[in-house]
Amino acid sequence: MIALPSTAAARPGHRGHVTNRSAGWWLSGLLVLCGPAASVIAQNGADVKDPSQQVQTPFAAGVLIEIPPAPKPEETNSGPFPMSELEQMHPEIAWQGEAYPEGKPHFQAASRTLARRAQSVTLRREIYCLEFSFKPLRQIFADVPAPGGQTQRKLVTYMVFRLRYRGNDLRPATERVGDADLYERIEAVSYPSKRGFPILELVNRETGRRVIDRLLPSVKEQITRREQIVVPLYNTVEIGRQKIPLSRDPEAPGVWGLATWTDVDPDIDFLSVDVFGLTNAFEIDDLGSDSQYRRKALSLNFFRPGDAVNPTEDKIRFGVPPYSNPIDQQVILDKYGLEERLDYRWIFR
Structure with missing residues (x-):
């Protein structure tokens, strides 16, 4: 036995x-x-x-x-991954063309553009x-x-x-800092x-x-x-x-x-x-x-x-x-x- x-x-x-x-x-x-x-x-x-x-x-x-159930904190997210297919399907988000000769947006920092942020995407879930x-x-x-x-x-x-x-389900806890959401901890919730x-x-x-x-x-x-x-x-x-x-x-x-x-x-x-x-x-x-x-x-x-x-x-x-x-x-x-x-x-x- x-x-x-x-x-x-x-x-x-x-x-x-x-x-x-x-x-x-x-x-x-x-x-x-x-x-x-x-x-x-x-x-x-x-x-x-x-x-x-x-x-x-x-x-x-x-x-x-x-x-017993065995959820793990690291299972609440995947990535970061590049969303390469997004730019391939929508090249206009790269700020290219005659309207943007320098390849820069008019009112946002380059790091805040969709094209730049799509290079590193983290998927989060409960x-x-x-x-x-x-x-x-x-x-x-x-x-x-x-x-x-x-x-x-x-x-x-x-x-x-x-x-x-x-x-005791697990989900990323959101903390607002300035105009950005930070995910630095995991919280437990029940339904x-x-x-x-x-x-x-x-x-x-x-x-x-x-x-x-x-x-x-x-x-x-x-x-x-x-x-x-x-x-x-x-x-x-x-x-x-x-x-x-x-x-x-x-x-x-x-x-x-x-x-x-x-x-x-x-x-x-x-x-x-x-x-x-x-x-x-x-x-x-x-x-x-x-x-x-x-x-x-x-x-x-x-x-x-x-x-x-x-x-x-x-x-x-x-x-x-x-x-x-x-x-x-x-x-x-x-x-x-x-x-x-x-x-x-x-x-x-």
């Missing part, structure tokens, strides 16, 4: 234990005392809250793995990052829709996850809620093949029963329509989601799940039309110590497998593209 890092420690879901006998007496008394009031509240639709905000799905310690918690990957056989309106029995790999918004738009890619670390999660509404109920989920469970499209309320309570329920994959190699041993859409942070190389745009994603590493004979019984473990032999360990690290053993990391891709 791999020891999880402190940043990925799970929180216990149960607070106590009640015997069957004492629970029966307690429940009987509760029904007598609260039955009428409860029925009135249930009949009043305005007082009924979203179940995802009332009930927390409890799990044993270590079952739910929590990854960034957020959601907390991501998950249950380890599992597999199940299910009837999946196939072309022609038929169903096909397939092995489905899935992950149950939870999103929570903890606030009543955020939305998450997760896209989960399953990566085969041996072949490099990537599989994007597939929407399987017919399988969701089967997985919900197996995982004993008592709150609404949304697929990766539905969850984008749900507001994730701000909460710093460690027991906050959050919003729960489900990602499913099919046609995953049954012999896969080393794999990762890259989660996009938890943050709006990104990287770019320049401002050209062919510039590379890379989104920040959470990369979770897994391994499966089993075979393809009975895949639903194999445990897909979180982390990178440890080896006592340094040579063997390096071979495994190379498969994950790592220099050291990491259960997870934030990447730009």
